[in-house]
Amino acid sequence: MAPVEGRTESSVFEGWEKWQIALAVGAPVCLGLAGLWYYTKVKKSDQTGDDLSKAKPPSAKEKVKSPDASKVASGSQKENESKDTPLGKAQEFKNIGNKNFKQGKYDEAIKCYTQALEVCPPENKTEISTFYANRAAAYEKLKDPKQVLENCTEAIKLNGKYTKALSRRANAAEQLGELQLSLEDVTAVCILEGFQNQSTLQMADRVLKNLGKSKAKEALKNKKTGMPSKHFMKSYFASFTKDPVQEMFKKNKTEKQEEKESNLPEQSNEEEKILNIPAPGDSGDSSSTSVVNGDPEISKSNFMKAVEKLEAGDYEGVLSLCRKEIDVSPPTHYCQLALLLRGTMFCLTAQSDQAQLDLDQLLSTEQLDKKIKVNALIKRGSLFISKEQQTDGLADFAHAVRLDPKNSDIYHHRGHQNIQLDRLEDAIKDFESSIELNPDFPNSYIQKSYAEHRRAAAEQSTMKLEKAIKSYEDTLKRFPDNADGHALYAQALCDLGRFDDADNEFETAIKLEPDNANTLVHRALLKLQWKHNIEEPVALIKQAIDLDDKCEYAYEILGTIEVQRGDMVNAVNLFEKAIDLCRTENEMSHLFSLLHAAKAQLQAAQTLGIPLPASFSQM
Template sequence: MAPIEGRNESSIFEGWEKWQIALAVGAPVCLGLAGLWYYNRVKNSKPSGDDSSKTKPPAKEKVKTSDSSKLTSGSQKENENKDTPLGKAIEFKNSGNKNFKQGKYDEAIKCYTQALEVCPAEHTTEISTFYANRAAAYEKLKNPKLVLENCTEAIKLNGKYTKALSRRANAAEQLGDLQLSLEDVTAVCILEGFQNQSTLQMADRVLKNLGKTKAKEALKNKKTGMPSKHFLKSYFASFTKDPVQEIFKKNKEEKQSNLPEQSDEEVKILNVPDLGGAGDQPGVSVVNGESDSSDSSFRKACEKLEAGEYEEIIPLCRQEISVSPPTHHCQLALLLRGTMFCLTAQSDQAFMDLDQLLNAENLDKKIKVNALIKRGSLFITKEQQTDGLADFAHAVRIDPNNSDIYHHRGHQNIQLDRLEDAIKDFECSISLNPDFPNSYIQKSYAEHRRAAAEQSTGKLEKAIKSYEETLKRFPQNADGHALYAQALCDLGRFDDADNEFETAIKLEPDNANTLVHRALLKLQWKQNIEEPVALIKQAIDLDDKCEYAYEILGTIEVQRGDMVNAVKLFEKAIELCRTETEMSHLFSLLHAAKAQLKAAQTLGIPLPANFSPI
């Protein structure tokens, strides 16, 4: 699984925060709820409500609920039919309610069961209420299985029964059936007109948990795939102390100067005993003093790396590692292969290579630090934060003057919303490597994120100045212009932001993500979908592996009411994404769209087209 920093270096991080993206496409922004959308109106419905406990509906709730409380307050129908089967059932129900209020839940269940036994089948509204009341009692007894069963019976008789749907959603969540829970809570959101914050919070929670669960399942069987060349190029450019690239560049320089191909520094780095194998390769050990050959597999892998022909790197590294007796390039081949496993979402293989490398004795500190950075990043993308930060701390102890450690840890701290720590890390990276533009840009971005989180106009202005100072120093950096554009957009300076995006595209025309971000600007600025959609499709034509383009296009299709196409686009984005975090978010979008589609069909509510938010 690829460390996420590659995406951010090459694709302008993740761009606007998700709430800003939602705002741009007209989605309701409620506690991070992904993919659930406001309807202009909800068809009139009369779902009955259980009356085991009287809960006042939200003040803004639009949906009518049945007034079954009349049955407990002595309605004319109840008084006139005490001796009928229905009247007897209502009497049992009333007794159940009394027991419920007194906390006698077992007695309440017996009463509701008696009501169900005597009630005529044609009185579906009352039967539905009895089941729902019995579910409420089972809920008090903490028996989610029976809550779910009773709510299901109630919903069969009344598909718009809000309380039964909500109660079943809670029970399903407790039982681990997140899909059913999401479908039910989505239906409740719709029936409540998206006005009940507790329901929205539950939907948000279930979506996130379902997304994480689905992502973990999908990663087990995920097909390996090579990211876009722009992504890979930018990822490798984010390291200034990469021993693989350093050795290759040094050898190239020496070769051009007609010097011996193997330098003393290379021998020092590579002359390490007993590395051992990784993955499906046999164990290997390094033979001291082995001479280099111009046609070695590792050298060819480095040539492919420089040429941007990434598909052949892993096979070439595998050949180098499997040579017997092992070559002195074995460690670097293992590091490069582990890196490529990271970038192609093969996290298990990546961990095996990096672990094997880090367990080697007398490992040169440049190799060790680089491996720790990559393993630490991989841990964090797997949501193993403690292990990941421990690797970075270990790297600092080994080589506190290596700017790459602080740069990449700063990026990970951004992902973890540790913005103050991120800013400090980038400052350290800058002090150690003042000519590296990426750290300046990410520092400005972290300051921008902090300003947005704190809703501080003053800090946003400070971030703007930080971007401007960075671009004065590095005017040819495309990422800097693109991130500066996003900050300008936050201030409503849309013309200036668009000009910055245009500059970024001219400087880096192969970066499809910049087109997507410009499309988002157009959405927020012009409130017109056609031009942004055209830009996103242009991005896909430029790079059909641009996962971000499919994600945003899918989000737009949700806004337009085309859930079927939205699902297809989210599935395509999932196929392309490389990290568990990204995949979790995309699965949340996917299942939110599916849940809304199913809920609309079940409730008989047409999906909106080109609607405006409430």
């Protein structure tokens, strides 16, 4: 399959995967700073440079000139002001300070700038602002961020569009851990520079990420618990083929069906050994038959009831039923499974600390059944990675492989985590292992194609993108009714500019899985990139929210679009809704970055007196 005619190797990849959303909504691509907007109409006359960075070479009449100076705004006093006037004396102190600065005598330079401030008439605000900025530059050389911040603040009070002072204060605030102030200042600098300075954009990206991480950690401590959408829950449990809890309800379902067909009364199977779980008081021989301790009816009314809820897709109440099972004294035959299920539900409801406690407790149990142990290691490993504890997470997966190297679930879920970590080659190898062990499981084929797609995009390789396209096509021939396969294939087609074909694939995915709100959001992004019209994409996203009001992705993308419309207030509200719904620290960190990018732009625009522009001319 040849590259799209008229498109260069790199432009083929102007797609809209989550890692490239900024391109779809028209935002500038500046690392992780997807939310920032262009504003290139700031007049140069509105900006004043730092007196220590943009100086013109000294003229014959001015032997000592600021090593960092730019011309002050029109109307200011001239440099050759008589030395007999207060302003002239102030300028002379400044010039001497600049000379000391050039020679690396920063303490002496500070003294001179201080003298300039002491004698300068208060009405000369531009000059006073410059003296403060110069003194801040000297303190910066002495690595004193507190003094840099204080002096830049005074400079900015007198000149709100002083780019160098804003930039220096942003750096100092970052060093002092005042990330919100740093972000507001660096955002203002981005606007004043028209988003053209790469180092400023990199700083903004760094500050946003760090702020997002700190806010996410803080928010998770007080996060209200909530159940994700039923579609998300169903998809999560479907990603395991060797989950001991699901094996339980599959067996339960089979037995019920057999009883129904034989027209026999339902009988209790509480004493049947479904898994090799030694009951409390056993000899520890995992091959022996367990004896149920406690009232079997209690066990059935708690854990088995939770299993029946899972089977029916009714997830509310599962946590409380597991708790009741775990609290039975002495422990029942199903205590370990209840602990595994409760830990899983804690993971899914963004209660990561409680999830880890359950999984840690389970994994410390002696004579733990191998199936339970491997499943718990997969889930704890994924939890560790979501909390940016990569080493611990990968160690859990490696432990699981040593215990049961033929368990395809380990490789499938480690492959998924490797995608999140951008370890794409490792992800592809993991999915290949999963496919080899479980050739009838479509999810691994689809995720392998997706990892190949991600690799092609990262390497800007048309050849590898075509390989990924072929991989999707082969997968869909084998599993034509898999909705995720059609949706991900559509995204790859979009990267090749085959928008009609991509839209058809999305339409197929929606027909196959009409309860998946994410597919509607993806189709909206396609329409946005393809048609460059805002109305239909926004309508699709709102339709997704009506279908599933817990669709975090819909709020995130709609918020990003509102940023491009210039409606920062609505964008902030939408990002906050997405944050309330997200389940992991990584997701929350990303969303907080978007939220604070929007807030910073709103604040900067108000401070600078600049109207918020809209990127969509239709609006």
